[in-house]
């Protein structure tokens with residue numbers, strides 16, 4: 002596999018999408034072939050599953066169904082889109098991946114970590130990110146950014162998706178889960194302080210990503 006697979010993780014509203022777009026623009030300016038995608042989503046089937054998972058009306062969804070729906074969305078995404086792009090040598094930037102299932106479904110909901118990892122491993126046929134940036138912000142900051150994004154787009158707090166509407170305690174467990182994932186995978190994961198300006202964050206990610214590209218080329 003010649004491509005490079007980079008994932009962005011962190012709480013809702015941490016600034017993942019913003020940073021992913023900035024990195025994609027900078028990489029494209031250097032002539033790299035970049036694929037930008039996201040989970041849940043990225044293919045027609047995965048997007049349909051996304052709308053089922055995030056619909057605020059689906060309050061009765063049981064935890065097992067939630068884990069398996071994220072995994073089903075991921076299976077289609079990995080095999081239809083990500084693996085072919087990596088085989089073609091592209092740089093794939095993905096907004097969330099398996100770490101999100103571990104942070105939200107395992108640490109957040111309380112499902113056993115090994116079960117969530119095993120289901121995700123099966124769904125993705127063992128694909129792992131080359132590098133993961135976890136954008137870390139206090140829960141109050143990410144919540145405030147989400148509210149800001151919602152009002153900028155003319156929606157209100159009641160229209161946040163099903164996961165975003167969950168309680169602060171849940172989001173605190175998710176954040177702690179991301180810290181644990183970083184501690185478990187120091188080679189792959191970089192925790193980036195996202196409670197700074199967009200440009201400061203982008204610079205740190207850009208410098209690390211350049212080192213990664215150099216290592217990749219020299220292999």
Ligand SMILES: Nc1ncnc2c1ncn2[C@@H]1O[C@H](COP(=O)(O)OP(=O)(O)O)[C@@H](O)[C@H]1O
Pocket residue numbers: 011012013014015016017018019020146147149150153195196197198199202
């Ligand atoms: N470093 C930052 N400082 C302040 N606001 C930010 C920063 N990065 C992103 N935002 C804003 O916060 C909101 C959420 O950002 P977004 O990139 O959509 O986050 P995510 O994809 O992690 O949910 C958006 O309104 C965005 O403009």
Ligand SMILES: Cc1cn([C@H]2C[C@H](O)[C@@H](COP(=O)(O)OP(=O)(O)O)O2)c(=O)[nH]c1=O
Pocket residue numbers: 012013014015017018040041055071096097098099101102103105106164165
């Ligand atoms: C990929 C994935 C996402 N999620 C959640 C996190 C988000 O609340 C939601 C949608 O992700 P996303 O679109 O990235 O939301 P945001 O841009 O607001 O950060 O799905 C999981 O709970 N498990 C997963 O495996």
